[in-house]
Amino acid sequence: MAPKAPTPEKGGKKTKQQSSASAGPVSSAPAPDTSTVKAEEVDDSSGPIYLVAKPLTPAEARREEIYYNVALFVITILSFFTRFYMLFHPDQVVFDEVHFGKFASYYLQGTYFFDVHPPFGKLLFALVGWLVGYDGAFLFDNIGDGYTHNKVPYLAYRALPALLGSLTVPVVFLTMKHSGYSLAACLVSAALVLFDNGHITQTRLILLDATLIFSMSCALYSYVKFMRYRNSPFSQKWWQWLLLTGLALACTISTKYVGAFTFFTIGLAVIIDLWNLLDIDNGLSLKQFAQHFFARAFALIAMPFMIYLFFFQVHFWVLNKSGPGDDFMSPEFQETLGDNELALLAKPINYYDTIAIKHKDTGAYLHSHSDRYPLRYDDGRISSQGQQVTGYPHKDANNNWVILPAAGFPENDRLGHPVNGGDIVQLYHVVTGTYLLTHDVASPYYPTNQEFTTVSPEDAAGPRHNDTLFEIRLSNGKKEQFRTKGGLFKLIHFPTKVAMWTHTKPLPDWAYRQQEVNGNKNAQQLSNTWLVDEIVDLKDDRMKVEKKKVKQLPFMKKWLELQIAMFRHNNALTSSHPYASLPPEWPFMLRGVSFWTQNDTRSQIYLVGNPLGWWFATSCLAVLSGVFVADQLTRRRRYYVLAENVRTRLYNSAGFFLLAWAAHYFPFYIMGRQLFLHHYLPAHLTSALVAGALLDFFYGNPGVFPVAYQAAAAASTKAAAKKGQVVESVVHRLQPPTMYPPSSLISYAVSGVIIGLIFGVYWFFKPFTYGDPGLSVPEVLMRKWMNFDLHFAK
Known part of the structure; x- marks a missing residue:
């Protein structure tokens, strides 16, 4: 049996050199120089033993x-x-x-x-x-x-x-x-x-x-x-x-x-x-x-x-042309790329334009139709029974909204007034003749979020006027002119400060399986972002396609946007894969991944x-x-x-x-x-x-x-x-x-x-x-260890 260490009163205290001995990358203390360590520096049999060695001779070291x-x-x-x-x-x-x-x-x-x-x-x-x-x-x-x-x-x-x-x-x-x-x-x-x-x-x-x-x-x-x-x-x-x-x-x-x-x-x-x-x-x-x-x-x-x-x-410097990665980036970022289609098609938006608004992440259009929310939802909560406002993935007349100023302009002076970031606006639904509104009623899926609906022109001009007011808050925080394609924005309800939001979970059949649109109390959430896809029936000078100068963005702003996009999409890679495996399987080599096969030669x-x-x-x-x-x-x-x-x-x-x-x-x-x-x-x-x-x-x-x-x-x-x-x-x-x-x-x-x-x-x-040579069925079966998903095993 190994001896016990001495108790303190028996003098078992180590020397400073011994207690600081180290030989690895975790510690900074030096190993003792064994060429000078004498036997009296080694604890006796009642304490820890230190094994020491003389240095090699120069000849031994060379060998x-x-x-x-x-x-x-x-x-x-x-x-x-x-x-x-x-x-x-x-x-x-x-x-x-x-x-x-x-x-x-x-x-x-x-x-x-x-x-x-x-x-x-x-x-x-x-x-x-x-x-x-x-x-x-x-x-x-x-x-x-x-x-x-x-x-x-x-x-x-x-x-x-x-x-x-x-x-x-x-x-x-x-x-x-x-x-x-x-x-x-x-x-x-x-x-x-x-x-x-x-x-x-x-x-x-x-x-x-x-x-x-x-x-x-x-x-x-x-x-x-x-x-x-x-x-x-x-x-x-x-x-x-x-x-x-x-x-x-x-x-x-x-x-x-x-x-x-x-x-x-x-x-x-x-x-x-x-x-x-x-x-x-x-x-x-x-x-x-x-x-x-x-x-x-x-x-x-x-x-x-x-x-x-x-x-x-270097990445940004080399990749200076529009390409397949454009859609992952904001329109502001895309305008830094040469020949970017969105930058070329971006149009300034004026009041009284008819526009189609699109959610950036899901691609759904802001949509409404004459159907109403049910009196009660599946969980027993009661709705306002107002007109449904949803997200719809396809182009449709029910996606068309007229953007109106909160205070209005004289009827003979309505054209040519630009919409700017920070403006307070109303959105008028063309097909049903109603105004967009959100209020303190729970949405169908999110009891904490507000329901979006519409109200009649009479209510919009009267007691519900404030509830129809929204702020255009551009993502870049600027007060510049609001544009299609190139201007991401959040629609912030002026009285309650919630942000219009949608998600991919479909509503029940009473809403034709369309997306829920609601008021998100977390207005800073990135998924609250929308863009104006087009100005419907545009007929003025803005129809002309002009060659726009490539814009410049500060490097750190581009880098930060790309970082956020990379992390979000990396975390979204959750779909199943036939050759995916879990960490507990790895150390034991339970299965592998098929990279390539060739049927003619039975190679893989x-x-x-x-x-x-x-x-x-x-x-x-x-x-x-x-x-x-x-x-x-x-x-x-x-x-x-x-x-x-x-x-x-x-x-x-x-x-x-x-x-x-x-x-x-x-x-x-x-x-x-x-x-x-x-x-x-x-x-x-x-x-x-x-x-x-x-x-x-x-x-x-x-x-x-x-x-x-x-x-x-x-x-x-x-x-x-x-x-x-x-x-x-x-x-x-x-x-x-x-x-x-x-x-x-x-x-x-x-x-x-x-x-x-x-x-x-x-x-x-x-x-x-x-991948060479190809193997016969018996040869493949000999190598089918554990859960290896091998081809040509039969």
Whole structure:
């Protein structure tokens, strides 16, 4: 049984050096210099054991460096081979290449488009197309469309993600190396990504994930390197790796918004680091601490945000022509695009014009007809039994309203008076001869919202006059002239300040399944926005179509509008998909995604990770979590099962990787949008880091299970201390850089078996990764593991 720690009165207090020992990227405290640690600095058998080691000799360090470099070279060559192998096949559009190839073409044509992802990854594809002289004529309309006969430089496009995917593997290796892990551990972590079928498939096609995963891995690597120089703050190397961390973070979040998970990972580590620096025992004045704080704030927040904005500036600069993305943006935004149809057709609106008003989000027209609201609704509430006002999706005479001034003009002076933002108006329904009104009566579906109806001219001129008054509130907040097409507005009821609103849930049959229109008390809600679609029977000089000058909008206003639109539409991606999957399925590789099939050859590309690799990495996540729990429980009873510096290293390094995995995995549980297997790939990469760290923990440290070791140390520590000897053992180190933890034979043997098995499973599923060769029914059935939705299985 491991010995209990001494009680305070028995002198069990640790030295300052021991209590601050650290070996990982989460903490800023240095690891103890074991070349100078004497035996009297190691607690005796009644307390925690510290395993210490002498530095390697220069010759030993050079030899270890050669081993690492040879291994790095080999895995890099293999990485390029696995990603570039058969890159030309198939010469057809595969899966989401229909989106990201199309976006590259739009960039090359300067045609405005809309997408829920930030522009960086898509701009890289456009850059490749521009470098090879492509004009973007092919629009990637359908999966299976041919590249070769359409003269599309698809190999150049695919070479970009293949390059980034290839470089990700050595970055994983280097992250492990510079975290201080043995060569065996580095190889296992790298192999889990190198021979993963899912990573290979996703990073050799015209998709964004290669850019995302490479940037994310570079952020983790740069931060690990930055922490190696934590004892040399504000030095050139310290600044270099801090700024590179910020650059990698900027590229990550500028590719996909899930890059925010990497920000969270690094951010939490930085907060812990700053908390440790704030400790007065570290010797920093408040001024010095402030310098640390602002250096990190600039490099990891301000600079990435500026780079993020820069990519959007390039996005707006390149996309200067009207295109398929116009409809997602406001008319004011659209007027910044050349040849925009809405900008060309926009007409100024005058009083006494007959107009058709359209809801921006649903496309329904403001509509009324002679039918009345029922006396009682289904829930028993009573209506006003007034004339129905609804939203109707088609053009119709019942959509026509005359816009009138609240005070009126003399009958002989009614023409030519412009309607301006901020004006108070009435709306007269042409077909039924009534005036639009809202009042304090609950709407059919929303008891908290007001009913919209109409009243007779007599009531509108008499006791109900104020209830028929509405303010034209332009979305840009200006008092300029109200226009069709190009002028979004909210119709605000003048007495009650509610905003006219509609939604897609249809009313019952008594309203012909049309949309409800009601008064929304939340007047600031964006979905309260309407526009005037046309002026009906326009016959004056405004009929002329004039060439309008392209307008300019401030960059930040355009950026903010696009951000809001991107987030809204991303959250709206909730429809079902036959290959969608949920987060609980991902770590266990329960199902994949069909990317491409060819009936003639029975070939298919099916996104599936390396099942054995994923199961092994998931097991390591569970084991490491169990180790942490067990360690915390035993320490509550003052049993020190782990050697102290081994434990510190486990928390600060392996714990950092486990944090990264959790940050890239658990947020998906609260997302309502469509999710697919490829969303787990960043988390899988971090699980590979955890697996290598855990291997080193079990097979690289003699003090991992130190019950027997402590029994021996209990008898030898005091004797060694009396002689002034160094207690020698093997411990993995981050400091100094020339220290390399040697791998034991058992760790090489275990890692060799793991890598061999992972390679074998990779090779077994290789036909689904490269889409070649086609398989017979028995061969497909052999690979139909778990819930894989494979084609040609019968």
